Amino acid sequence: MKSSIIAFFIKKKYTTFLVVIGMFLNFSSLQAQEFLKPKRTKKTAFYTYWGWNFSQYSKSDISFRGPDYSFTLENARATDRQSKFSVDKYLNPANMTIPQYNFRIGMITKNDWEYSLGIDHMKYVLLQNSTATLSGVINTPDTPYKGSYYNDDIVLTSDFLQYEHTDGLNYINFEMRKHHEILSKKAFKMYTVNGFGLGVLFPKTRAQLFNQLLYDDFHISGYGLSGVTALKFTFFKHLLLQFEIKAGFINMPDIRTGSYSNHKASQKFWFLQENMVLGYTFTLD
Secondary structure: OOOOHHHHHOOHHHHHHHHHHHHHHHHHHHHOHHHHOOOOOOOOEEEEEEEEEEEEEOOEEEEEEEOOEEEEEEEEOEEOOOOOOOHHHHHOOOOOOOOOEEEEEEEEOOOOEEEEEEEEEEEEEEOOOOEEEEEEEEOOOOOOOOEEEEEEEEEOOOOOEEEEEEEEEEEEEEEEEEEEEEEEOOOEEEEEEEEEEEEEEOOEEEEEEOOOEEEEEEOOOEEEEEEEEEEEEEEOOOEEEEEEEEEEEEEEEEEEOOOOOOOEEEEEEEEEEEEEEEEEEEEOO
16 A cells, blocks of 8 residues: 555655754754744643554674673664555554554653653664674583674674664653643644653563573663653544654663573664654643
């Protein structure tokens, strides 16, 4: 369904373009409030939304620790893994958690502040066959990688390392956002939204070292900080369509990489999301 509106807007370039427009409109509204004269929210509103994201990640130093190895990969590169669009994956309730998604519930106060709790389900995949710098010691038996390393280049083949947070890089976060109404019609309103958040990382990490260790389970691994800017549309008072750009920092000092707790990894990196979400908003009369 290439003609589908979801297939069209899920392309990250359109999301980024629309949010950049929103940022410009937000600046314009602050400079021309006397002319726009937006109406303020008179009732506390509530909402929920669901949507999808594309994500990008900075290079990262990933340190691995175990009983017989201790090494760091410097400048490791990763990508996301958004699912190819299909009605079954994106709109079937049984499969909606397969793609990278965003879910949030929140409250908008009378003074246009929003308080919300949500989950950003990203996916982080270490690039296979890419090159990183290796420093440390590997004493694991029966591996050709046994030895000492210092700033040595290594190709990340599958027999050395498979590493991904694909179910996923779950950022569970609380956010505060500020709304600015920039257009109001009878059945249509438009807002810019800006805010910040913090939360915990609860990834399901799939890690395999030297074809010997395999771990694939959920574990609280660290924390994140983020900022968001968005362009929001409401239709007929209740329907919500929103385009977001979110950026932030993730620190995970306690990533489980093996069945035993003494097999761990740690890493820090920056991330960027482009999101499109659909939702429902209402007030309690």
